[in-house]
Amino acid sequence: MGGRGDWVSTSMPYLTPRTNGQADAWTEETAARGRKGTQRVVFAGEVPAGEEVAALLGLADGDPVVMRRRIIELDGEPCEVTDTYYPADIARGTALAGTAKIRGGAVSLLAELGHIGVRVREDVTARLATDKEREALQTSPDQPVLRLARLTLDANDRPIQADLMTMPAHRQRLRYEMSIG
Numbered sequence: 001m002g003g004r005g006d007w008v009s010t011s012m013p014y015l016t017p018r019t020n021g022q023a024d025a026w027t028e029e030t031a032a033r034g035r036k037g038t039q040r041v042v043f044a045g046e047v048p049a050g051e052e053v054a055a056l057l058g059l060a061d062g063d064p065v066v067m068r069r070r071i072i073e074l075d076g077e078p079c080e081v082t083d084t085y086y087p088a089d090i091a092r093g094t095a096l097a098g099t100a101k102i103r104g105g106a107v108s109l110l111a112e113l114g115h116i117g118v119r120v121r122e123d124v125t126a127r128l129a130t131d132k133e134r135e136a137l138q139t140s141p142d143q144p145v146l147r148l149a150r151l152t153l154d155a156n157d158r159p160i161q162a163d164l165m166t167m168p169a170h171r172q173r174l175r176y177e178m179s180i181g
Contacts (some may be wrong), residue, residue, distance in 0.1 A: 036075050041099040046088060051119040053085045056151050056162040068099075068106070071136055080167040081136045090115055090160060094117035107159070115160045117152035124148050126169060133166050144169045 031038065050060045057065065065085045072080035078167065086096055095102050095109055102109050107117065129137065129145045137145070144168050152161040 023024075024085040030132045038073045038076075039070045039101075039102070040073070041068055041070050044097055044099045045065065046092065046097065049085070050154055052164070053162055056149065057085060057087055059087065064092075066094075066097045068096065078137050080165055082135055082166075083164045085162045085164075086110075086160065092154070110160060115154055117160060118155045119153045121151045121153075122148055124174060129166065129168075137166070137168050139168050146172055146174065148174065 025085060039097065045067065047067045049057065049059050049065045051061050053059075053065060054061045067086075067090055068084045070082045070084070071078050072082060086149050089111065090110070091097055094113065096106060110116070125147050126144050127147065128141070129139060129143070132137075133145060134141060134143075139145070145166050148163070148165040150161075150163040150165070150166070151159055152163075154160050
């Protein structure tokens, strides 16, 4: 993909805890490509799980979860809206429930708390953006978005994190690489 607005995204760096002093995966990945990646946490706190989030996390509809909503930016332009959800018993009272930046990212904090993801399931769909998504992503009504729903499970197959990411389709390409055997 040739234009400056194009971005090829892989999931693996975002699933691996960072070592001490290492920047979060987005900041590090964009810097390695000569770009600037930032994110703003626009909401964090405990909310009732909606139907989709409850199903992903294996909870009942309305059970409490901790949510973090972030606007992800590339070179100062919004490129993704990410809502991340954690079971309340994992995240309540931790930095995951606050709006401050987490050194090394949330995956590193989860690992420090004893919750390490070992398996991930991702589903990608395409659709038109909602009014709120268009506003946050600064897109027009006729531009489709990609929606990636990612569920991270620990070694006991317990869901520890669910991400619902929305990105303008014309600015994003998702890449999946798998080893066989």
